[in-house]
Amino acid sequence: MDIQAYISSGILEAYLAGELNEQEMLEVDRVATEYNEVRIELDALRESLLKYAQVESKAPRQEVLDGALKSIQEIEKEKFFEVLDDEPEVRIQRVNIVPVWTIAATILLFLSLGFNYVFYSQFKNTKDQLAALQSDQTSLANRVSETNEQLQYAELRIAHFMSEDNIHIRMDGLDLAPESFANVFWNKKSNAVFISVDNLPEPPHGHQYQLWAIKPGVAPIDAGIFDHNQLVQELKIVRGNVEAFAVTLEKEGGSPIATVDKTFVKGFLKKS
Amino acid sequence: MxxxxxxxxxxxxxxxxxxxxxxxxxxxxxxxxxxxxxxxxxxxxxxxxxxxxxxxxxxxxxxxxxxxxxxxxxxxxxxxxxxxxxxxxxxxxxxxESKNGVEVVSIAESISTGDEIEKLYAKQLIAQLPGDQKVLINMSFFEGYSHKEICENLGIPLGTVKTRIRTAIKHLRSII
The missing domain is CATH 1.10.1740.10 (RNA polymerase sigma factor, region 2, helix turn helix motif)
Structure with missing residues (x-):
């Protein structure tokens, strides 16, 4: 294509003047895209006409642009207000949503607090009851344990009494209390001594009964003081060649030496 | 640019x-x-x-x-x-409807009366541009006339309208 001839043909001026139909204009655009000279020529022509229009007051009045810009501004303003118009709905929704949630949350909170209080009170009561029950149980367990111990002890004593190793000595009342009597069980192997107080008179205030083991040729040997109210009591261990057992009335706390004239009961071992 | x-x-x-x-x-x-x-x-x-x-x-x-x-x-x-x-x-x-008949007169005025052309001549930058070229430029680029209308109004053959417009602009470009 002869570009200079194309340019010189006046088609570019016709293009700018609006003389060409759209098809022809698009053809010029195509050529201008392909040939840089054509594009440059077109731009130069347009710039020249622009300058001419400015100088010769052929350009459209400024009011045309101002009017268009004003319309654009109004459209933008309308759109802005459309956005604002949408806003209240959102705001109302927000205003509505927030109190509903707040009220609901507050109600739930107070309900929760109320239930918490009730449940805590119940829990505390239950805890106290449980503690009381545990305490009862503990004391019961202690008692059971105590009773068990007592039972075991009783069983031991029964075993002791039933044992063949045990020697039974019946002590009969002497002149001071002819009605009285008591029994001694002496284990020859373990040397344990038990007394079974059966019928001894109430001792005077500040006095106590004391058991003695009597061996030949020696002073009576202390076998321990005992409570005359208690049926069976384990006393001191007694070893050796015992001839008899006797109970004397002594001052409270007992005496190292037997007060022989206050002998209430006395019994001799049977000769085997 | x-x-x-x-x-x-x-x-x-x-x-x-x-x-x-x-x-x-x-x-x-x-x-x-x-x-x-x-x-x-x-x-x-x-x-x-x-x-x-x-x-x-x-x-x-x-x-x-x-x-x-x-x-x-x-x-x-x-x-x-x-x-x-x-x-x-x-x-x-x-x-x-209201302009019928008036149009021709106004066109004739804008072309024939030297008033506007005189004003244009007053512009120093474009002072050297011949009046007929200015008219062509104005008619073609600023007053909405088609080549055919220019041909009819100015009595120029349609075949030469295009080249005359081109010559006018060429001249314009050479002086501005």
Missing amino acids: TPTIESKISHLLAERNKEAIELVFTHYGSLLLNIINRVLRDDEMSEDVLQSVLLKIWQNGHNFDSSKGSLFTWLVRVSKNAAIDKTRTKDYRLSQ
């Missing part, structure tokens, strides 16, 4: 930026007004239509596809359509 303006405008149009309209007005306004005026033959009404065209360009600028033609071709299409739409309005028909 100019391709930068075309691409700059395209870019601004895509963003719906008002600056695009200002640039279109500055760089293409007079050419578009001329194209509208070719259809309407009414300066005032053409300016109204140009105003609506600027608005349409701003509203539909994102539809412009540079791969399908130049910005100018697109602007011309929008302008022509707007002008044609205007001819279908009652407003346009009434103005045409």
Whole structure:
């Protein structure tokens, strides 16, 4: 294509003047895209006409642009207000949503607090009851344990009494209390001594009964003081060649030496 | 520089930026007004239509596809359509009826009376441009006359209208 001839043909001026139909204009655009000279020529022509229009007051009045810009501004303003118009709905929704949630949350909170209080009170009561029950149980367990111990002890004593190793000595009342009597069980192997107080008179205030083991040729040997109210009591261990057992009335706390004239009961071992 | 303006405008149009309209007005306004005026033959009404065209360009600028033609071709299409739409309005028909017969006189005035040409001559920059060339430039680019109309009004053969316009602009370019 002869570009200079194309340019010189006046088609570019016709293009700018609006003389060409759209098809022809698009053809010029195509050529201008392909040939840089054509594009440059077109731009130069347009710039020249622009300058001419400015100088010769052929350009459209400024009011045309101002009017268009004003319309654009109004459209933008309308759109802005459309956005604002949408806003209240959102705001109302927000205003509505927030109190509903707040009220609901507050109600739930107070309900929760109320239930918490009730449940805590119940829990505390239950805890106290449980503690009381545990305490009862503990004391019961202690008692059971105590009773068990007592039972075991009783069983031991029964075993002791039933044992063949045990020697039974019946002590009969002497002149001071002819009605009285008591029994001694002496284990020859373990040397344990038990007394079974059966019928001894109430001792005077500040006095106590004391058991003695009597061996030949020696002073009576202390076998321990005992409570005359208690049926069976384990006393001191007694070893050796015992001839008899006797109970004397002594001052409270007992005496190292037997007060022989206050002998209430006395019994001799049977000769085997 | 100019391709930068075309691409700059395209870019601004895509963003719906008002600056695009200002640039279109500055760089293409007079050419578009001329194209509208070719259809309407009414300066005032053409300016109204140009105003609506600027608005349409701003509203539909994102539809412009540079791969399908130049910005100018697109602007011309929008302008022509707007002008044609205007001819279908009652407003346009009434103005045409009242102008019948007057038009020829006014055209004759604008060409024959030396007043305006005198004014143009007063402009130093374009002082050297022959009057007939100015008339050609004005008619073709600023007053909405088609080549055929110029031929008829000035009595120049249609075949030479194009080359005379080209010569006039060439002259213009040489002095500005």
